[in-house]
Amino acid sequence: MTPSEPDSVKTRSILTNLSRLAVYDTGIPNRAAASSEVLVLWPSVLADHRIYDAQVADLREHHRLILIDGPGHGASGPSSGRFSMEQCADALSQVLDTLQIVKPVVVIGTSWGGLVAGEFALKHPGRTRAVVMLNTPVFKTRARWRDSFVSWGARWLKFTNRYVQGVADAYFMPETRKRESAFMEGFRKHIRGVSGAALSRAVRSVLLEREDLASRLNSIAAPTLFVAGTHDSMYPVDDLRHAAAQLTRGRFIELPTAHLSVVDAPSETTQAIDSFLTELQLTSSFSSPGAKA
Template structure:
């Protein structure tokens, strides 16, 4: 990216962080440094840890989800290979490698049981963490999690993974719009200098996204599936009704395999309901936490 692109996107990030009282912090782990956003502990009884999806970052949850920091202690994490996290490529970028780095951060940062929220790739990592550390997670929220096997893949993603390329990631405005048409039901309309800056940002991280996809393949597309019975935390699974990335029909089978789970469809949205219908996602999470608190 050139200086103008970096300045434009950096200013937008800083505005959102200021708006919701979030501060940039770093955790030094075994293979690098994880970046995260954190706010003062307004409600020490409830800490929410948020794990984003493939190619996204801690700053890309949208105003509704970032706004939860106004009512709860929140931690938005950049997974290895994403955002501002600095990570050794030799350590691997699959979900289990990410889990190993996340464990150290959460051991240091969060006391007592907390609410763990993960979307897509982040949902896979969140599920793996909850299965391995049941005493640490009071509530688990999974938004169309990855790692549930080939049968969960939408047709476009399945075809991409079977070929040499990938539908994830973009390098140009045109590729960005095609990607958005996959993850959104109604893609946002962005043009001009902002669209060019966002495409430049995607280009700068394109290689890292492809590495994550390859390492995920290597670990297995069903890496979370076999761990589901070990998840004992109260679980809410949220799915966009029009998700093209992971099939919405997967929800029913997923709920049967989780010991203590409920599911909720968010209407009129795709793979990123927290961006298309953020207020509804926040309301669902808030109800879930309130009605199932011990």
């Protein structure tokens, strides 16, 4: 989905505690029913809302989707300084206030977005219908040298093919990089096109200064789907499976992907989300701690 898509997607710039955030609203679907949800999607660091194109195409027929570009990414403005994931959760809440959405929402996030989703569920439980955490590094960083380089490179190397290709290699499976040539070109253009200073500030906040979430997952009351990639070289799937077992109403799914499952395995990821949304109508399905798919 792009801002120019002629499918009644409303694009707004909403002022929050972080910055002016670009927000894309698909609106209430024509097929809205009692089972319809409001889905709020926050993407990964170094990416914008377009990583969810496949999910938008399938889910918008039955649900209202709100997509948010993080500060310093996409069409969103830069943050004035470094920020916490809790501040991102507050910004998400402010977006909902501006859009006058009062019903509890399903927060879906990839990597950075998953951290925001978890923090939102902890700080705003009354506004949280459910959580979907995709490829989310819930532990405080264990690779400071690597993440420091990614942050520094976002400021000084983002125009180089080597830096952008290095990010792509870490994020996507080789077959994805070959198959999704148009998407990959847009992905590279996004990194090169945004402000280096703003991008680096956001990357540092997310990769280096994020709070540990793993030790607090058991405090998330909402039903939670946790998806991890078998081939994610940055965040080992076994570590994420162990962390997800702490969720009191959780379900863990492993997909044969690298770090961005929504792009590597779009159909499988969408199916997992859709099944999860269906099961929300039967919340007893999530009564067992660390339930597995």
